[in-house]
Amino acid sequence: MRPLQMVDTKTQYHKIKNEVDSAVIAVLESSQFIGGKVVNDFAFHLAEYQGSKHVIPCANGTDALQIAMMALGLKAGDEVITPSFTYIATVEVAALLGIKPIFVEVDKQTFCIDPQAIENAITPKTKAIVPVHLYGHAADMEKIMAIAKKHNLFVIEDNAQAIGNKYQFTDGTIKKTGSIGHIGCTSFYPSKNLGAFGDGGAISTEDDLLAEKIRMIASHGQSKRYYHDVVGCNSRLDAVQAAILDIKLKQLDGYISARQKAADFYDQAFKGNKKIETPYRATNNNHVFHQYTLIIHDASRDELSQYLTEQGVPNMIYYPVPAHRQKMFDAFGGSEYHLPNTDWLTERVISLPIHTELDEEQQQFISEKVLSFLN
Ligand SMILES: *Cc1c(COP(=O)(O)O)cnc(C)c1O
Numbered sequence: 001m002r003p004l005q006m007v008d009t010k011t012q013y014h015k016i017k018n019e020v021d022s023a024v025i026a027v028l029e030s031s032q033f034i035g036g037k038v039v040n041d042f043a044f045h046l047a048e049y050q051g052s053k054h055v056i057p058c059a060n061g062t063d064a065l066q067i068a069m070m071a072l073g074l075k076a077g078d079e080v081i082t083p084s085f086t087y088i089a090t091v092e093v094a095a096l097l098g099i100k101p102i103f104v105e106v107d108k109q110t111f112c113i114d115p116q117a118i119e120n121a122i123t124p125k126t127k128a129i130v131p132v133h134l135y136g137h138a139a140d141m142e143k144i145m146a147i148a149k150k151h152n153l154f155v156i157e158d159n160a161q162a163i164g165n166k167y168q169f170t171d172g173t174i175k176k177t178g179s180i181g182h183i184g185c186t187s188f189y190p191s192k193n194l195g196a197f198g199d200g201g202a203i204s205t206e207d208d209l210l211a212e213k214i215r216m217i218a219s220h221g222q223s224k225r226y227y228h229d230v231v232g233c234n235s236r237l238d239a240v241q242a243a244i245l246d247i248k249l250k251q252l253d254g255y256i257s258a259r260q261k262a263a264d265f266y267d268q269a270f271k272g273n274k275k276i277e278t279p280y281r282a283t284n285n286n287h288v289f290h291q292y293t294l295i296i297h298d299a300s301r302d303e304l305s306q307y308l309t310e311q312g313v314p315n316m317i318y319y320p321v322p323a324h325r326q327k328m329f330d331a332f333g334g335s336e337y338h339l340p341n342t343d344w345l346t347e348r349v350i351s352l353p354i355h356t357e358l359d360e361e362q363q364q365f366i367s368e369k370v371l372s373f374l375n
Contacts, residue, residue, distance in 0.1 A: 052204035054211035057237035061187025115143035133162030138285035155181030269367035
């Protein structure tokens with residue numbers, strides 16, 4: 001059996017090695033390492049893929065979120081509503097800007113922010129909602145956009161885990177996640193569904209003025225070279241990464257299908273086992289399975305994790321401590337929150353290997369080990 005890994009970026013690379021290698025060498029030969037045609041072409045292709053009017057590449061997904069908040073004019077003292085059950089980057093950037101993250105509950109089935117909890121948390125200081133499409137499942141964007149409209153709030157989608165997910169509204173309109181809110185943010189961290197060979201990120205928007213602002217902020221606030229109108233930062237996607245991403249973007253739909261096929265296999269293998277809750281898939285979106293995450297009932301998740309590790313099955317807990325319980329947020333009243341769903345999930349979730357290169361022999365082995373512990 002081929003070695004088991006949470007992600008297998010090496011085998012994936014070898015399948016497109018010739019194309020990638022020549023594109024990288026072409027960038028080296030051009031010596032245009034920052035900006036230029038390769039980066040612009042990738043941004044154009046990603047915008048086309050996502051159905052977004054503007055895509056502005058940047059250095060990583062964390063920067064994308066920070067730049068989004070800056071471009072929307074969020075400032076110290078403002079509040080943004082976000083889930084606590086997420087990767088820390090989503091909320092860290094708010095805190096960094098002096099914005100108060102207001103942590104709310106997630107839905108126990110989808111792992112995504114609960115729209116009702118958003119409404120309950122709105123105050124006169126609320127400026128934005130930051131839903132996270134966790135593990136690749138879309139948040140309830142139809143309800144979230146309606147709440148935002150009603151209360152005049154911005155929506156920044158954290159699409160780092162769900163690039164390519166198609167979300168269907170009740171009127172039949174289909175939009176890709178990341179193109180629904182005022183701004184969409186994504187990450188090209190190597191293990192993400194569209195992974196670079198280093199760091200990368202992108203910001204998307206339909207709004208021309210906002211796009212201008214985002215471009216400016218990502219480039220030291222300059223309107224033209226050496227004229228700096230606003231305080232910005234330095235956040236660029238380099239040309240080598242853009243060249244690689246442009247090739248991988250053409251594979252993305254195939255990558256998503258491979259992940260979904262792997263998810264189907266696990267679903268089938270675990271069917272009927274009362275201790276295992278397999279990932280829920282709402283019919284209005286196309287779960288892209290950045291993670292395949294189980295909820296374990298009536299058994300110790302930690303003991304299962306330890307057992308799997310001993311048996312050579314990689315597994316991860318995303319995430320072992322929710323944001324509101326991180327020391328980082330002590331000063332933001334983190335410990336005063338009461339988020340029972342979040343705590344409940346934190347104790348029960350476990351993610352199994354899922355990627356584009358899994359074969360049935362590997363999946364058979366992994367699921368047998370999970371079942372042998374729980375049976
Ligand atoms: C990966 C990730 C980020 C941050 O992306 P980086 O490129 O690592 O900075 C933000 N939010 C979520 C949900 C992520 O999974």
